[in-house]
Amino acid sequence: MKRISRGFYKLIIWILYRVYPGYEIEGVENVPDEPVIFIGNHSQIHGPLAGELYFPFDKKIWCAGEMMNFKEVPAYAYEDFWSEKPKTVRWIYKIASYLIAPLAVMLFNSAGTIPVYHDTRILQTFKSTLSNLQEGKSILIFPEHKAEHNHIVCDFQQKFVDVAKMYYNKYGKCLSFVTFYLSPELRKICFSKPITYCPDNDITEERTRVCNYLMDAITKTAVSLPVHTVVPYINVDKKQFKKNK
Numbered sequence: 001m002k003r004i005s006r007g008f009y010k011l012i013i014w015i016l017y018r019v020y021p022g023y024e025i026e027g028v029e030n031v032p033d034e035p036v037i038f039i040g041n042h043s044q045i046h047g048p049l050a051g052e053l054y055f056p057f058d059k060k061i062w063c064a065g066e067m068m069n070f071k072e073v074p075a076y077a078y079e080d081f082w083s084e085k086p087k088t089v090r091w092i093y094k095i096a097s098y099l100i101a102p103l104a105v106m107l108f109n110s111a112g113t114i115p116v117y118h119d120t121r122i123l124q125t126f127k128s129t130l131s132n133l134q135e136g137k138s139i140l141i142f143p144e145h146k147a148e149h150n151h152i153v154c155d156f157q158q159k160f161v162d163v164a165k166m167y168y169n170k171y172g173k174c175l176s177f178v179t180f181y182l183s184p185e186l187r188k189i190c191f192s193k194p195i196t197y198c199p200d201n202d203i204t205e206e207r208t209r210v211c212n213y214l215m216d217a218i219t220k221t222a223v224s225l226p227v228h229t230v231v232p233y234i235n236v237d238k239k240q241f242k243k244n245k
Helices: 002-019 046-054 073-082 087-099 101-110 122-134 159-171 203-224
Strands: 024-026 037-040 059-064 113-116 138-141 144-148 154-156 176-183 188-191
Touching: 002 046, 002 101, 037 159, 037 203, 046 059, 046 176, 059 122, 073 087, 073 101, 087 101, 113 122, 122 138, 122 159, 154 203, 159 203, 176 203
Parallel strands: 024 188, 037 138, 037 176, 059 113, 059 138
Antiparallel strands: 144 154, 176 188
């Protein structure tokens, strides 16, 4: 079964490379020459898709664990992807959430992903993350959730910062966080200067400090680019999309 899933994944990736255009990469000089945690705007499907196909660094991507479990896919997919759709068509997406379950499980379990959980299994997430960082791989995270921040990004879930605390406690090294802004319209991925975890700070304060910096950095990068349409995290109607400035 694993061989079938892996073969199917390779086929899908081969197709995507031919139908999903590449991205111009800017700001690579801002990325330290060591494993980091990359933080980017989700941009609906575009963030994870571009991250898998065109990200220029060796990495593992945090992925919702529910999307890797056949029984959990439908409820999670509908709530996270399509619950904001007009009421008249939501029944279509209810059906779609069940139809995509086999495909999602095959793809996400074959890709370079780390399952993320919000229960006691989060310890598995952190353990795998630390192991990959120590092996030289960076980690790519899209931490937005359904809470408004500004016209570029939604507010960040903050607990991912705890990875840096655990990494410091285990290896004595201070991790850096590097932001990138992804624009599907401009076909650009733009990296910003990093912020480094400070072990002397209280973890609650550090989460806030790091996340505020990261959200501001992504916003500043987006606003600095030519006028374009921002693809938001929440899957709303395209009529509700906003410009970067």
